Amino acid sequence: GQNIDQPTEMTATEGAIVQINCTYQTSGFNGLFWYQQHAGEAPTFLSYNVLDGLEEKGRFSSFLSRSKGYSYLLLKELQMKDSASYLCAVNEEAGTALIFGKGTTLSVSS
Amino acid sequence: NAGVTQTPKFQVLKTGQSMTLQCAQDMNHEYMSWYRQDPGMGLRLIHYSVGAGITDQGEVPNGYNVSRSTTEDFPLRLLSAAPSQTSVYFCASSPWSGQGNSPLHFGNGTRLTVT
Numbered sequence: 078g079q080n081i082d083q084p085t086e087m088t089a090t091e092g093a094i095v096q097i098n099c100t101y102q103t104s105g106f107n108g109l110f111w112y113q114q115h116a117g118e119a120p121t122f123l124s125y126n127v128l129d130g131l132e133e134k135g136r137f138s139s140f141l142s143r144s145k146g147y148s149y150l151l152l153k154e155l156q157m158k159d160s161a162s163y164l165c166a167v168n169e170e171a172g173t174a175l176i177f178g179k180g181t182t183l184s185v186s187s
Numbered sequence: 188n189a190g191v192t193q194t195p196k197f198q199v200l201k202t203g204q205s206m207t208l209q210c211a212q213d214m215n216h217e218y219m220s221w222y223r224q225d226p227g228m229g230l231r232l233i234h235y236s237v238g239a240g241i242t243d244q245g246e247v248p249n250g251y252n253v254s255r256s257t258t259e260d261f262p263l264r265l266l267s268a269a270p271s272q273t274s275v276y277f278c279a280s281s282p283w284s285g286q287g288n289s290p291l292h293f294g295n296g297t298r299l300t301v302t
Contacts, residue, residue, distance in 0.1 A: 179229035
């Protein structure tokens with residue numbers, strides 16, 4: 078079976094750093110994605126990891142440990158516009174679809 | 188280049204009615220999929236397709252049909268609407284590399300209410 082876990086909600090203040098964790102148990106692994114979704118809008122792609130280690134993209138970084146079934150999304154220098162849901166998704170096998178976790182709602186306050 | 192276009196944006200149905208949610212993409216993507224999103228449940232996969240003429244079921248396929256006669260279009264049909272199908276529906280596509288590293292491009296969603 079498949080299981081992808083993320084915290085339901087997180088809060089942080091402007092300028093801070095926040096880490097959103099994702100653990101997964103899937104029958105296979107062919108890559109992990111992070112998406113951002115603002116309220117009432119469609120998800121948009123943030124990052125992709127298939128090998129262990131850290132991928133950095135500006136203020137956002139994503140880390141993967143395949144042996145631990147664990148990933149995190151790190152957001153630095155938080156801004157109010159970062160208030161959104163962050164979705165972790167796993168591709169179990171090439172030729173199959175992405176399976177999403179339930180998402181983490183991040184609220185950034187001033 | 189419009190990306191992924193979903194119509195309608197909003198729809199209200201009565202229990203038992205049928206309808207088709209339209210999805211079209213102009214990026215020549217081989218892979219297309221339908222998700223529903225409910226509060227507290229995240230995005231759940233309904234059906235997907237890796238190319239014209241090929242479809243497969245996802246996690247929650249019951250009550251829905253799909254077909255893929257062209258690369259561009261991937262309509263989702265509700266056969267007999269039920270209140271449990273009240274949800275936001277997203278269509279998504281990606282270029283199919285076979286390696287799973289292609290990000291999904293999402294449409295803006297269809298908000299469906301079944302009364």
